[in-house]
Amino acid sequence: MSEPTHAEYIAALIDLHRGLPRQGPGDPELTRQLLCRLPTLPAHPRIADLGCGSGAATLLLAKHYGSLVRAVDAAPDFIEELRDKAAAAGLDHLVEAVCTDMATLDWPRASIDLLWSEGAAYNLGFEQALRAWHPIVSTGGVAVVSEMSWFSDTVPDPARRFWESAYPTMGTEQQNIGRAETAGFSVVFTERLPSNAWWEHYYGPLRERMRRPDVAGMNQAVIRETEQEMALFERYSDCYGYTFYILQRP
Template identity: 30%
Template sequence: MYRISELAEKVGLSRSTLLYYEKVGLISAKRQANGYRSYSEQDLQRLKLLQQLQAGGLSLKECQSCLESRIDRGLLLQRLKVLDDEIAEKQQARELLSAMLGMSSMRDWHQTTEKQAPHAHLDWLMKQGFDEKQALRLKWLSKDMNEHELYMADFELIFDGLERLGPGTEVDSLTALKATLPSTDPLKAVLSSTESLKAEPFNSGELLEIGCGKGVATRVLALHSEFTITALDNDKSNLNSLNKNLDKALKQRVNTVCASMTELPFERDQFDVIWCEGGAYIMGVEQALKDWKPYIKAQGYLVLSDLVWSSDNPCDELRAFWLQEYPDMVSAKQRIEQAKQAGYELIDSFPLSEQAWSDYYAPLQGRVDELEAMMPNSKALADVKMELEIFHKRQGEFDYQMLVLKKM
């Protein structure tokens, strides 16, 4: 027989816990002549069995049920699932802590966070010491803060020497530029072919090109308009490439600015046209429609191109890929509706030509073929190869759509 203090010591429980167990009928004390409680060996064994059952995650009431009748298999299966879920959560927590300490990849975490809280994700990255340029590149390219530097070094090597950083052609740019002419302008009536578009410059005023990259579109705009052009990019090396490709006459009308598209360093109502080919996705097209509007003059234009679905039912592989790479991707119709909701009138909308795709992906494929043997373990090269594979399966299910919008 055991006194309550002895039983408590043997099972590692408090006196109050044993008294509660006695109250609910798990153990049963006998009163001695002196009034003290005493417990039997059976009570001790029952408590130890109870503790083993509790180790399986059962509640006290469930443990008591198991002690007093046959095991409820359905109950145990349910408890097993709960434990499996808890273990999985703990494993995820461990993997995240390990990744944050630099011991493994954070790619899955970055991708999930980007989908659920993109703005908070960017702010957090900048608090970790990344400047905005690097944080944006991490969000959209490397997706892993632990391997960002290596990824970007490989990425820049892949694109070294390539003219374009995304789909586009001179003809597509000129078609959009022509749409910014007033309908009463006599030039608009005659500028119907590529040759006539090249015949003489048109349009004047101030144009801001956001995300100009290496300046492929900048040069087209400068050659075929009389705009004073401000070419903005957050990558100084891109702006250096742009300046190298401009002759002396064009340099007089093109001013380069190294700054962020999310914080434009300009005056309100400063520009007749804001132009952005393929770059608005970086900050989010809906956000760009809203944030850039104050910098456009009344009745001025916003011209942008964006990746959109051209099929209502894209195949599962393409849908899964772009859901991962571009969660905000919508149809052209939805983008147009967003623009209207933001206070723009649609002037023109058209998908980029097939030539726009080949002018970008053909040189990129050649570059991948050239580097593949040298970079067998490169994640950047693997990502580019996957994008090329998706492009070859495109079959008209997605497009780049050019939108010409007028500020209302």
Template identity: 30%
Template sequence: MAESPIFEIFDGLPRQGPGSNECTEKAFNLLSSLPAGTKILDIGCGVGMQTIHLAKICKECHITATDIYQPFLDKLMENAVKEGVDDRISTVCASMDDLPFENGEFDVIWAEGSIFVIGFEKGLSYWKQFLKEGGYVALTESTWFTDEPSSEVVQFWQDCYPDIKSIADTEKVIMAVGYDLIDSFKLPASTWYDFYANLEKRVDKISDNYKGNTEAEMILEFNRREIKLFRVYPDEYGYTFFILQKNE
């Protein structure tokens, strides 16, 4: 699986999806009464910009970061060493739908920009077993910011993630699966502009390497379409950060 060109495209980015240290910290500060020695599971961590920031702001935490692509994890640990937080982070190369952990092992599950891979409802249902009673989930999910998105935007999301919902409908899924919603906030459009600025440079840089590779050319073309669309319709959709608590 790791041979897919999508990994190489995203490998050169500081972050594999929209987000910021400010948003990570804001979400973390919405978690209350965490025990000393809090164990955090960061699922689909990419190169782990948020993992490293969590390690910096939670000095009593230990973070287990997982991704399916080992080079991302290697880069994460290289950066963790540079930042002096490698003693608080360990990595596990694993698929988010087949995690090698014990029931009730973690106080917090973190997932920035990754749950769409497994599907929102499926991910929340499957990951729940790894949380302690009253444990938290903090994650970002694509949501509509308008009740009447433009037809071009609707078509794009039908092609890439037809499961996108309004914030209210996403909250209904959260509660149906057995979590209480603690809080939520929209990621600012600036997080998308920053991500897309880096992605666009990366796409332009490596496009020539993939001439004649149909799969890669399709991915690169999709990236260009995605970037262009957001610049036209930045108010219609985006990520919402949801903070949940297991309610059993």
């Protein structure tokens, strides 16, 4: 069987993640902790969640601040899921779900006080994403962006080979701090996502989904790579993972 095209691969990846509580690693309790540590924001901040998926962070942000959250994702399926979840939670008046490319937002300059993005910047490249988003963040505004990061300069070969193929520009935390500063942000602090959160909130539900009979007919290249990714993280999670970069526009 021939390898899938990029479009076919992305479609299969979206299909695999449809209906899951999250489309990437994260932890609601850590999110709440981070919100309590952010620099001071306006009483009703203007908020954006970029690469929102089906809205795990969107709904938490809307409830925490009681402010409108503009949630952006390029996958129509996830946007529809978010709209349904917001309505079910009674938060639909606080969620503006937008299906568009987060790389080409035509929003006014300085129109966002809190920009949130979990596990999505890699689609553009970390520094490229921050450069693209910098103009829409207000002076003194905050960007909270989680990014795959090496925790060590010494990485076992299997993990390095996998991620050099999957995400060639993946950097160390120090490199990413430098990239954020080059993009025009100051770094307030960083916080790693605990490895157990990957399993509890993302890999665990995803593994259960992969055991369902209907997944057997799905694109097997996606399944194989996902299984390989899980196996590597199980062995080498002390070497890499997601780091939250809490940034401020001076």
